[in-house]
Amino acid sequence: MSSDLPLAGQVIAPLGAVEPPHDGTDASARPVYPAERRVLGLAASTWPGILAPLAIGILMLAGWEAVVRIREIPPYILPGPLLVAQTLVADWPTLAGSLLVTLRITLAALVAAVTVGVALAILFTQSKWLEKSLFPYAVILQVTPVVAIAPLIIIWVNDVTLSLLVCAWIVAFFPVLSNTILGLNSADHNLVTLFQLYRAGRWQTLRHLRLPAALPYFLGGLKISGGLALIGAVVAEFVAGTGGSASGLAYRILESGYQLRIPRMFAALFLISASGIAIFVLTSWIAHLLLRRWHESAVRREL
């Protein structure tokens, strides 16, 4: 401040001393995230989200068990949750084997869906011509019910496991493809301009700009595809029916139905749902890990 403005200097200086100047360089301008209280290793605010659905679940199961006991419903009509749990433990060797078969097909289908989906998305965004000629077929593949084409695939493909894999893949790959295409095309236009300005090549633009920009979209697609791969695998198993020793959970459900071993059917059903939830949690966790530092969807909002 100059000496010919003493008043301004005197008035403004103390204010500036109390409050750091909003100059864009001060460390206090950075958002501060206060450490939250933690209970049993989890942030205190996450517990209600876990406890509330858990309480509802326990209430429902208790109600179910009560109805079964009071009305004396036979287990071949509706087994109580305790009996289902007992069956799950007793039949674990058989069920675990089936679970493994189904999970293996699901994961293989998911890996194939991600690989093919991302590869096709990259190809499509590199050439509009390719996208125009191939994308409609991807849509056709997606909208045709897998139950309807599964018999054909099972006839055409000799190997049972491979045919199941193909069915699950058909169901799972489209969300990855369409989301990744959207993501690759969603890069900030000014950033695209900047890359042009520095004469970045196609590969450089893809690697440093389009792929990172597509990541949140891809992960959204992955979450959907994870569940769909499981559904595809189970549906295909249902259609395939018999499968000998290497049979998945759907086969166990069919088999239990024929043999009226309904508790076992429920146990298998429970395992399918649990697998679906596990896949969802896993893909959500991966998405959170990859996005937590920068993407709005994963960053905690400060109020």
Added chain:
Amino acid sequence: MSETLAAGPASAPADGRGRRLLSLRGVSKVFGNGTLAINGVDLDLRQGEFVSLLGPSGCGKSTLLRIIAGLGRATTGTVEWPTAPHDARGTPEPALGFVFQEPTLMPWASAIRNVMLPLVLCGTRRREAEERAAAMLALVGLKGFEAAYPRELSGGMKMRVSIARGLVTKPKVLLMDEPFAALDEITRHRLNDDLLALWWQERFTAVFVTHSVFESVYLSNRIVVMAARPGRVMADLDNPAPYPRDDLFRTSSDYAHLCRVASGTLKQAIAA
């Protein structure tokens, strides 16, 4: 065409500045929808200048800047870089930096990775790119924020990162498209001061698009006033006020006078 805002010795540094870097001749741009964005612009850019392109919105100043940057082709007219190297096809490859109206940072990359980007794209070794980017961040006042992600930075800090990225390749010319328009006034004044200090120290040539008379008079030694529909150059004013400029200049009667003259010219340009 060229006139002077006020009497006084023009600040002409003696270190080889003043060489002609760029000349535009009869540059016009017609958009695909038939709009005549700019019409018949003649403009020379000399080394070491700080030129403001001043005009109302829609006068094609951003379009002109993009043509200078080589991002859009002129429909007619020539853009020549007499001193810049040219590639095999004869396309000039001037060393340019560009700062957008928004910070335009990659949200998935830390501040230093954002600043490193131009170096990485032209194949600089990682270690060297890191060192140069860190030095550039320190120069714009962001030492200690290398690892911060854009969303953790304030608007002014993001703009600083953007400027650091524009300057990290040591460009001959830094093109800026209303870089501070979205910032609050206090931050804008700070960044104006720091930009001038950088310009003085790093000796690049600056082309600064703005619609603020005050900003253009404070920053530049030459103001190109443009008018809209169609976009064209109406006046080319010299701003003789000496550097370094600071708060004292911002509050001086000289500054007020220069602003009045520039403002009058702009008003004429809009009315014309």
